[in-house]
Amino acid sequence: MSPEAVAAERVYRGLKQVILEGRFAPGTMLVVTSLAREFGTSIAPVRDSMQRLVGERLLDLHIGGGFQMPRLTVDGLTDLYSWHQDLIKLALKFRRSGTSSSDYQPAFPSIDDNDTHAVAEATAELFLHIASYSGNPEHVEAVRSVGERLHATRIRETKLSNRLHELERIWALARSGPSRDAQEAVRRYHRRRLRQVSRLIPSEDQV
Incomplete structure (x- = not known):
């Protein structure tokens, strides 16, 4: 090079x-x-x-x-969260037989819920791993893309409590629980954020 x-x-x-x-x-x-x-x-x-x-x-x-920088609107952030939810639920629904989680060691058990940057990075890492369940690399890249566009907002999610508990719940069910239960945990994770969209946008940028 x-x-x-x-x-x-x-x-x-x-x-x-x-x-x-x-x-x-x-x-x-x-x-x-x-x-x-x-x-x-x-x-x-x-x-x-x-x-x-x-x-x-x-x-x-x-x-x-x-x-x-792209402007952030209530409708735009709502669409991003909703699209991310759809992608993760699809990966869980169409998980390829034999997909293993043994090589993945999540970071969130060792980080502090107040370390918002670390929580945001652990969130991205977890959802990328779940995206790989589909066996389709395009699925992973789609989750990576929307995750990057959500990253700064995830850093501002300090208004939401128990974020690490949410990740632990999703991971436990994605790893060994029924697909429908994992999808429900993912839905609840996103529902919390969709209800708080207006609070997650800097006040000067709300539309």
């Missing part, structure tokens, strides 16, 4: 990480020159990275030029 390609990949990964962590509020315009200085690179790798992130729907092209 050429030095230019290495630099571009480094910028892409670094920019994606700070976006997922919620550094930029919904609707924020990203300044290419400032980010280039921060990452110690020229403008070109930053623009290329932003274009990749537009393709992943983690950034939007601004109508007047430039790049901005």
